[in-house]
Amino acid sequence: MGAAEMNAVEDHESHHVLSGRRGTVEQQVARGKEARKRLPRSSHAALVLPPDRRDPLSILEEQAATRVPELVPIRYGRMASSPFAFYRGAAAVMAADLAGTPSSGINAQLCGDAHLLNFGVYNSPDRRLVFDLNDFDETLPGPWEWDLKRLMASLVIAGQDNGYTQDEIEEVVRDSVRTYRTAMATFATQGNLAVWYSRLEVEALLDTVRTQIAPARVKAFNRQSAKFASRDSMQAFAKLTRQTDDGPRFRSEPPLIVPVDELLETDWEWVASVADRFLSHYLRSLPDDRRDLVQQYRFVDLARKVVGVGSVGTRAWIVLLLGRDGTDPLILQWKEAQASVLEPYLGHSTFESHGRRVVAGQQLMQASTDIFLGWYHGHGIDGQPRDFYVRQLRDGKGSVDVSTLLPIGMRVYGEVCAWTLARAHARSGDRVAIASYVGSSRKLDDALVEFGHHYADQNRQDHAALVQAIADGRITAQSGI
Incomplete structure (x- = not known):
């Protein structure tokens, strides 16, 4: 092929790549309206489960097969504590249920587990506290409404756990769906860069909250914000480490x-070599400047740490690194990334590494990401093929204790989560088509109120089945851990 032909091919490919993959605004609006004709918004109210619905406990046991056996009872114990705790750990169960529902056919990058407690605050690279999604273990492209349904069902279940009235719960859910709709309508009118740079800073959020709740609650929010800001590497270092003769x-x-020295019967030289291999592979996933920064630290220690509810049993490690001296710590978390619970229904990830899948999804959905976010693809400490993603253990990270919220507080919190989810979907999906589909009426609001209650009823039955299975001895659980 000659130079002229090569240039012609390159020009054609460049035109194809930068041709606007979603089409014109008019085409996107039409796409949303066509989807609405095919799947009316009111149809989202239904939860039609097949007679041969998979046993939810079998789904959980299937997940347990790839996890650390001695930690799985802790997961069951945590999930058994309440219907909301069960819901938090049952993303795989809901994914199977959502797979049987009609789809709008409009995709976005999904969180895959967008319940209330997978939103929270953290420090952005410019040291501002921001509010955003903070869990991406299950992220995968898929129908935008799956995330919204999981969020709305979590509002219903959390509201029931908190003892809210039916009317209070319905108001919370309706206001939250309306917020998602109106936010998406706004994003649909904005340029790509405006959407990309949009984020919710905690200080701006507090300004809004102060006008809506009692002064005593404002003080509580201010104290909580200050607490989140203090959750940094030094705080984690003080809480998680002790001084020994070796440092x-x-x-x-x-x-x-x-x-690690309690967990494995091996010498420290072997541990250090494994850590060096992990860190070397992880460094390759970082941009040049971040790689240089991490290389200024030295490896000190490694430990296994149990995290979350749904994640319990996956392999999660914390890594202690020291910089210029003993007062300059960095604690990283290496968290195992397994296949998304959405993959059986939406297809396999395009990424070979599930760690990279998680990182790519997080970078696409979050407004500001951890500067140490990266991945590892290789073998774990046990010698088996493992994928991990890596992030700071703490950097202002924290979540709201929704069990303490009064209905008005839950309404504000639900609206904030709904706006955040809309922003994440707008960054990654066809925001104009989604806005065109959801429209300006309350039809989707009413439908998701009904869906949320249907799924809360099903979740309550599934939780009761877990409690009974523990009582019958089918499942072993450790509570209070």
Whole structure:
């Protein structure tokens, strides 16, 4: 092929790549209206489960097969504590249920587990506290409404756990769906860069909250914000480590935190070599400037740490690094990334590494990401093929204790989460088509109120089945951990 032909091919490919993959605004609006004709908004109210619906406990047991066996009972114990705790750990169950529902056919990058407690605050790289989605283990492209349904059902279940009245719960859900709709309508009118740069700073959020709730609650919000801001590497270092003759080392608090030298019968030289291999591979996933920054630290210690509810049993490690001296710590978390619970229904990820899948989804959906966010694809400490993603253990990270919220507080919180989810979907999906589909009426609001209650009823039955299975001895659980 000659130079002229090569240039012609390159020009054609460049035109194809930059041709606007979603089409014109008019085409996107038409796409949304066509989807609405095919799947009316009112149809989202239904939860039609097949007679041969998979046993939810079998789904959980299937997940347990790839997890650390001695930690799985902790997961069951946490999920059994309440219907909302069960819901938090049952993303795989709901994914199977949503797969049987009609789809709008309009996709966005999904969180895959967008319940209330997978939103929260953290420090952005410019050291501002921001509010955003904060869990992406299940992220995958798919129908935008799956995330919204999971969020709305979580509002219903959390409201029931908190003892809200039926009317209070319905008001919370309706206001939250309306917020998603109006936010998406706004994003649909904005340029690509305006949407991309949009974010919710905690200080701006507090300004809004102060006008809507009692002064005593404002003080509580201010205290909580200050607490989040203080959750940095130094705070984690003070809480999680102890001083030894060999310098700082992770505390032993089994089964939640177990230093590697207690977990494995091996010498320290082997541990250091494994850590070096992990860190070397992880560094390749970072931009040049971040790689240089991490290389200014040295490896000190490694421990296994139990995290979350749904994640319990996956392999999660915390890594202690020190910089210029013993007062300059960095604690990273290596969290195992397994296949998304959405993959059986939406297809396999395009990424070979599930760690990279998580990182790519997070970068696409979050307004500001952790500067240390990266991934590892290789073998775990046990010698088996494992994928991990890596992030700071704490950097202002925290979530709201929704069990303490009064109905008005839950309404504000639900609206904030709904706006955040809309922003994440607008960044990654066809925001004009989604806005065209959801429209300006209350039809979707009413439908998702009904859906949320249907799914809360089903979730309550599934939770009761877990409690009964524990009582019958089918499932072993450890509570209170």
